[in-house]
Amino acid sequence: MQTHDRRTKMIDLVRIRGFAPLEELVRELGVSESTVRRDLDALQRQGAAKRTHGGAVYSGGLSTATDSNERQPANWAAKRAIAARTVEVIADGETVLLDGGTTTYEVARLLVGRSLQVVTNSLPVANLFASQSRSDLVLLGGYVSPRTGVCLGPYANELLGRLHVTTTVLSAAGITADGLFNAHLLLAETEQAMLRAAGRVIVVADSSKFGSKSLTLVSGLDAIDQLVCDAGLLDSWREIVLAAGVELLIATLPDSPAPSSLASDTDAASAKKTNSRQRPRPV
Amino acid sequence: MQTHDRRTKMIDLVRIRGFAPLEELVRELGVSESTVRRDLDALQRQGAAKRTHGGAVYSGGLSTATDSNERQPANWAAKRAIAARTVEVIADGETVLLDGGTTTYEVARLLVGRSLQVVTNSLPVANLFASQSRSDLVLLGGYVSPRTGVCLGPYANELLGRLHVTTTVLSAAGITADGLFNAHLLLAETEQAMLRAAGRVIVVADSSKFGSKSLTLVSGLDAIDQLVCDAGLLDSWREIVLAAGVELLIATLPDSPAPSSLASDTDAASAKKTNSRQRPRPV
DNA sequence: TGTTTTATGAACGATTTCTTTCGATAGGTG
DNA sequence: CACCTATCGAAAGAAATCGTTCATAAAACA
DSSP, X not given: OOHHHHHHHHHHHHHHHSEEEXXXXXXXXXXXXXXXXXXXXXXXXXXXXXXXXXXXXXOSSHHIIIIISOOOHHHHHHHHHHHHHHHHTOOTTOEEEEOSSHHHHHHHHHHTTSOOEEEESBHHHHHHHHTOSSSEEEEOOEEEOTTTOBEESHHHHHHHHXXXXXXXXXXXXXXXXXXXXXSOHHHHHHHHHHHHHEEEEEEEOOGGGBTOXXXXXXXXXXXXXXXXXXXXXXXXXXXXXXXXXXXXEEEOSSOOOOOOOOOOSSTTTHHHHGXXXXXXXXX | OOHHHHHHHHHHHHHHHSEEXXXXXXXXXXXXXXXXXXXXXXXXXXXXXXXXXXXXEEOSXXXXXXXXXXXXXXXXXXXXXXXXXXHHTOOTTOEEXXXXXXXXXXXXXXXXXXXXXXXXXXXXXXXXXXXXXXXEEEEXXXXXXXXXXXXXXXXXHHHHHTOOEEEEEEEOSEEETTEEEESOHHXXXXXXXXXXXXXXXXXXXXXXXXXXXXXXXXXOGGGOSEEEEETTOOHHHHHHXXXXXXXXXXXXXXXXXXXXXXXXXXXXXXXXXXXXXXXXXXX
16 A cells, blocks of 8 residues: 555545544554554644544544634634524524524534524534434535635525525624625625525624624615624724614623533432523513 | 533533543633543543543534444445545546435545535535535535435425536435335435436445335436446346446455455564564675 | 665653542532 | 532542654665
């Protein structure tokens, strides 16, 4: 077996499994430990895999580009908080349309396990729900953008034209008084179709998005029903948003209620613990 | 922070990253190493994660169910050989439509990195190409089947009606003289649409599929241009296939590191090596 | 054909991680 | 108030992994 073939097989194995222990690679490829280590070094330099203690993780795919690497911790905390606040206003049984983007991805993660009908154009989001049987999943088709993993193009827009969802969760690259901006022309068209398909439009955007325009205008602020943002939003922006008739939801950082309840890990005290969630909800 | 919340966050982190080093979990969750280990043990007993040296891998999703576990080694080797033979008859620059299924997934793996236009209804296949910029990717939309991760339904079929591809690679649950069979009614319709969209139809099926019917008939043998199978195909089936005007491609196992032969090789080689090492060559 | 380069496997010390064990703290219970 | 359980953090020995080095074999090359 040649070196190149072996490395191809190796990265195949790592990619399929997501993580491959070194010992397993040694066994399945029939070469020595040293050779596997050297190959993994080469694959790591090449960017296809990332070595860890005991093996290697696949890092060539979308997963690395989107989430594995470090993001700004502050931004990440804000996104998580926004996502946690967003899922509070989504009820079980709804049909939810999820846009692409890191913030909507966080929303999607928190929705996994809920009883929902999910519609999305994002491949990473679809992967979250694909294995679940709790929620139905509808994927918009079309051309898949390599960098972001979202489906674009006329097919996606046309399919959207025939769907109606109760709630659309939309992301944005920038927000000004003029409305929502996005960096992709095709994506803007798809998002406009998402707006038309929605009974309720929720926009998730951290405060850093405000005041910055991007390539193309998606829609005006009046198309938005609810906007979820972190507490860093300036008062001037709050006024602008409220003046446009948008309900503003501010996510607070310290509180992070995980709505997903796992099965009883320890049988004893779980019943009492579930009561620990205290959130006086004024109606 | 409560134990349950912490474990929820932990499995979230592991799921997002695919692999999470222990040290990273210690840092991000703000607890001691011992606690993280104990939690990972619990999550592993629960089946949500799998511990490895230095961290944990997510094991709750589709990846585990579909590929990480062991498949039948014989069948797997046949599928790989079929896939290797199939990609030989696919030229760069083609527009290839890839069906769902484990064999077509192997074909897809070997096509990653080629310069192609790929159309598929399979989420796992799409994930293989999503990160690549070498090949364009078009994903069929529609309802996503939770178990297999393929897109089904009228939307997928309608989109297929407007596409034309040079080659369709189709899988089958069973093959008889009547034609191809499949186990899903909706999938059969989608595959019929795939046949109509194709300039050339390649069916990949290992020899165990022959002679077994399944829920529904997809098409007759005359719709097939090329059929790729392993060498275990009986002559009687070969005649039937050839009589239907199908070009038959038999996949051979050129490099199959069978464990028995590998072991004997190792023994012989080690004996020889030991001998030569004991007698150093004079310089 | 002889030389150079590359690839491979084995060994050893250094480093890291794992498991086990122990003590401390918080919260519930009689 | 005393007791008990569950959880957590820390330490130490055991085990596994990593990086390096060296010798051999194969391949590329002149």
